[in-house]
Amino acid sequence: MRLQFAPLNVPLRRRLQTAAVLQWVFSFLALAQCCLAAFVLLALSDWWLLALLYAGWLWLDGDTPTSGGRRSQWVRSWLVWDYFRDYFPLKLVKTVDLDPKKNYIFGLHPHGVLVAGAFGSFCTESSGFSAQFPGLRPHLLMLPFWFRVPFFRDYIMCGGLVSSCKSSLSYLVSRPEGGNVAVVAVGGASEALDARPGALTLQNRLQSIMGVSVPLFHARGVFQYSFGLMPYRRTVSTVVGRPIPVTQTPSPSSEDIQRLHSVYLQSLTELFEDNKHKYGVQDHRHLDLM
Numbered sequence: 001m002r003l004q005f006a007p008l009n010v011p012l013r014r015r016l017q018t019a020a021v022l023q024w025v026f027s028f029l030a031l032a033q034c035c036l037a038a039f040v041l042l043a044l045s046d047w048w049l050l051a052l053l054y055a056g057w058l059w060l061d062g063d064t065p066t067s068g069g070r071r072s073q074w075v076r077s078w079l080v081w082d083y084f085r086d087y088f089p090l091k092l093v094k095t096v097d098l099d100p101k102k103n104y105i106f107g108l109h110p111h112g113v114l115v116a117g118a119f120g121s122f123c124t125e126s127s128g129f130s131a132q133f134p135g136l137r138p139h140l141l142m143l144p145f146w147f148r149v150p151f152f153r154d155y156i157m158c159g160g161l162v163s164s165c166k167s168s169l170s171y172l173v174s175r176p177e178g179g180n181v182a183v184v185a186v187g188g189a190s191e192a193l194d195a196r197p198g199a200l201t202l203q204n205r206l207q208s209i210m211g212v213s214v215p216l217f218h219a220r221g222v223f224q225y226s227f228g229l230m231p232y233r234r235t236v237s238t239v240v241g242r243p244i245p246v247t248q249t250p251s252p253s254s255e256d257i258q259r260l261h262s263v264y265l266q267s268l269t270e271l272f273e274d275n276k277h278k279y280g281v282q283d284h285r286h287l288d289l290m
Contacts, residue, residue: 004225013086018230020083022222025229028114032152039150054150065147065157066168068180069139072158073125081124088231090120092127093239093275100135101178104243105169109268111185117236122183123159127238138181139172237279241271 043051064070084090098104108118121127122138129138141164147153162168164184172180221228244267249256 002226006223006225013083017083017087018222020080021087021230023080024084024116024119025114025231027155029229031155032146032149035151035155036149058150058153065144065153065163066165067171068175069157069160069162070154071137071139071160075158076123076160077125081120081126084124085120085126088116088120088234088236090117090127091235091237092121092129092132093237094132095240095271095275096242098133098136098240098243099178100133102243103173103175103178103180104136104182105173106138106181106183106240107264107268108183108185108238109187111187114231115185116231117238118183118185119159120236121238122181123161133181133240135179136181137179138183140183141169141185144168235279239271239275239279241267 039051039054042048042054106122108115118140121129122140129136137160139160139162142156142161144163144165146156147163162172162182169182169184172182219228219232220226220230222230244260244263246260
């Protein structure tokens with residue numbers, strides 16, 4: 001394979017965009033492991049008392065990821081996220097106004113591998129979520145496991161990430177004051193394995209061993225375009241459709257669930273078909289929900 005190297009005269013703006021995405025990829029793939037290692041080293045050092053105090057903080061703060069998290073508007077507004085957005089670029093598209101006195105569940109499709117669009121749109125202010133949906137607070141749901149990792153949990157909660165367990169979702173949508181948006185990447189991490197039909201056997205075996213899916217993927221590098229883990233520069237547009245009214249039922253029947261599921265699939269299909277031509281999807285392509 002012949003390497004295609006990046007030119008030397010890349011503008012500074014594009015270099016900063018690449019650096020912003022590189023630190024995000026590192027955070028996604030390796031920051032948790034580094035944070036865990038740092039905590040272990042701290043516990044084994046002369047500063048073990050700090051590790052003990054932090055462990056006590058973890059115990060006291062254990063319910064925070066399931067009760068709305070602890071977002072930081074300052075972290076969500078870092079300049080680095082603007083460069084992150086412009087790398088692809090990312091775009092958040094609003095189709096209707098949403099009442100800030102209500103709570104919402106956003107079903108995110110597709111889950112993908114690194115979920116760049118969801119992160120940029122709902123965990124940062126780079127795509128203008130607060131400006132487009134005033135009064136609403138987005139919370140991207142993430143596997144509960146990651147909120148047990150020291151230091152890492154505190155960092156990801158700053159962006160609005162919360163646990164994806166049932167109690168966490170229930171907390172968000174039951175707030176009487178409204179204003180919460182729970183963003184669920186439908187299908188979970190397992191859906192990311194469905195990226196290339198007919199090539200799931202090896203990756204499913206890894207999932208059965210490790211408990212979580214580890215998709216095998218490749219993209220471009222930092223200084224060359226032939227291989228690596230950096231996402232390609234491709235526009236990612238996240239379109240928010242109209243809400244589906246739901247009447248709360250304490251004990252829904254299977255028929256009730258299936259009826260609502262059918263409405264959801266129909267609305268999702270219509271959203272895709274109405275917008276696909278605006279974002280480069282060919283007319284003959286259709287949404288496959290099977």
